[in-house]
Amino acid sequence: MLVIDKISRTPIYEQIVTNIEREIATGLMVENDKLPSVRELSVLLDANPNTVQKAFTELDRAGIVVSSPGKGCYVAPTAREAIRARSQCKLDEITAIARDLLYVGFTKQELLAAIERADSENTFKNIK
Amino acid sequence: MLVIDKISRTPIYEQIVTNIEREIATGLMVENDKLPSVRELSVLLDANPNTVQKAFTELDRAGIVVSSPGKGCYVAPTAREAIRARSQCKLDEITAIARDLLYVGFTKQELLAAIERADSENTFKNIK
Amino acid sequence: MLVIDKISRTPIYEQIVTNIEREIATGLMVENDKLPSVRELSVLLDANPNTVQKAFTELDRAGIVVSSPGKGCYVAPTAREAIRARSQCKLDEITAIARDLLYVGFTKQELLAAIERADSENTFKNIK
Amino acid sequence: MLVIDKISRTPIYEQIVTNIEREIATGLMVENDKLPSVRELSVLLDANPNTVQKAFTELDRAGIVVSSPGKGCYVAPTAREAIRARSQCKLDEITAIARDLLYVGFTKQELLAAIERADSENTFKNIK
DNA sequence: GTGGTCTAGACCACA
C-alpha cells in the first residue's frame, strides 16, 4: 500500500509520513489500529530503520500516532484533526506558488484548472 | 525591487531567479536589458556571490538570460516564453499538493479559495 | 484499585511499583499481606507478565516486599521506611526540574503553586 | 559553558536542548545570535554530529532557533516565549511527582522545601 | 563552510 519514491527530492521519511496520513485520512486505518513496527516497515520499504523511525517520531510529535516503547505505534484518537492541522501550511504553499505563477503571466483559470485536475483524480472522493 | 527572505525555506538562489522572472514578466525589464553584475547583486542583497552566481547560471540555462563572459548578463529575446515554460512544473506541483490535501479531507472549495486568495493579492494584474 | 495508564510515558512496571507503594502507604495493605500473584496481576492489568515480574523484583530489591519462591509475595515489615527511602530521590528530581524552570523564567510562586495543586488533589490526606 | 552528562539517563540531545534553552533564558544568547555549527558543537561536546543535529532539529521545531541550511542556526525572535511554552509540561511533571510523594507520606512542607532549595541555588535570579 | 538526509549497525529499556 505504501509507495516510496527513493529518487524523489522529498525525503523518504516525509513520504512515509504522508503515506500514513493518507491511510488514516482515507479510513484504511482507524483509531487505535496498530501500525507496522519500525523493523517491519523498514523491510517492507527497503529503507533504513532509522529513516522509518524518524517518520514515526514525526507522526508521534504531531499527535497522529501514539507510540509506546516496547509495545508499538497506534493511530491516535486525535489523528484526523492532527492531520488536518498539519496540512494547513500546504494550503498556504499553494497560495504562494499561485501568486508566483500569476506574476509570470498565468491566468487564474489555468490555476483553477490545476485544482480541478487534482479533484478529478481523487479516487477516494466518495469515502470522505 | 528584489526582495529576499533569508529565513524562508525556499533557497535564496531560487528566490533570486523568481524575482528576476517577475521583473521580466511584468515588463520592468525587457529584452536586451542588462542585469546587475553578480558582485553588485550580492552586495545589494547581502547574499553570498556563489548564491547569486547559481541563480544566474540557472537563468542562463533556462534561456531567460544570455550571459557573455566579461560583458555581463542580458535579458534573452526568448525570455518570456522561457519563463512560462519553466513555470509549467509549478502548476504540476499545485496539482500534486492539491491531491494530497483532498485525500486528507480538504474540500475543493478550500483549494479554490487558496487560488482566489493569491489572485486578489496580485498587484500586477493590470500590467499584464 | 490499581490503575495503569498504558499511554503514559512512565513505564508500566514503574506505575505498578508506585501503585503498590500507595496501597501500603495508605494502609490498604499492611505488613505480611499477600500480594496478588504475577499471573493474577498480569491478567487484572492486561499487562505482560514480564512487566509485572519486573515490578515485583524492584519492590523486593527495595525491601518493600519479600518474595518467597513458590509461595508468593508479602508486604515486608520494613515496607513503609523502604518506601520513604525510595521516594527520596523523587524529591531531588523535583528540585532539579524546579531549578530548570527558574532558569527559564518561571517564578518561585508558580512552582509553589504546582505543589499546592498536588496537595489539594490529594484525597488520602486524612488517612495518613 | 555547555555541560553534558554522558552517563545520565536523560538523552544527550535533550541535555543539549536544555543547555541552549538556558543560555537563551539567562540572556547569555539573544535574538539573532548565531549558534555554534553542528560540527563545532559535536567536537566541543565530544558527541556525534547526528546527536547534535537532533537537538538542533528539536530547537528549530519548537521555534527556539531558526536554522537555514548552508548558513547556520540563529536564536529565533520568539525564543523566550517558545522556551516558556515548552517548559510548561515540566510544571505538570512536578505536580505529578508531588502527588506521588504526598501519597507516600511526605508532607507538603517537605515538598515546598525542595522548591526553596532550587530557588536558593538559582544564581541567575537577579538577571531575570 | 553550513545544515539535512540517509545508511549501517550497536545497544538500551521496556513489554
Next chain:
DNA sequence: GTGGTCTAGACCACA
C-alpha cells in the same frame, strides 16, 4: 518482540 538513542560515516544542496 517493541520503540528510542547513539555512533560512525557518507552524500547532498545551499551559501
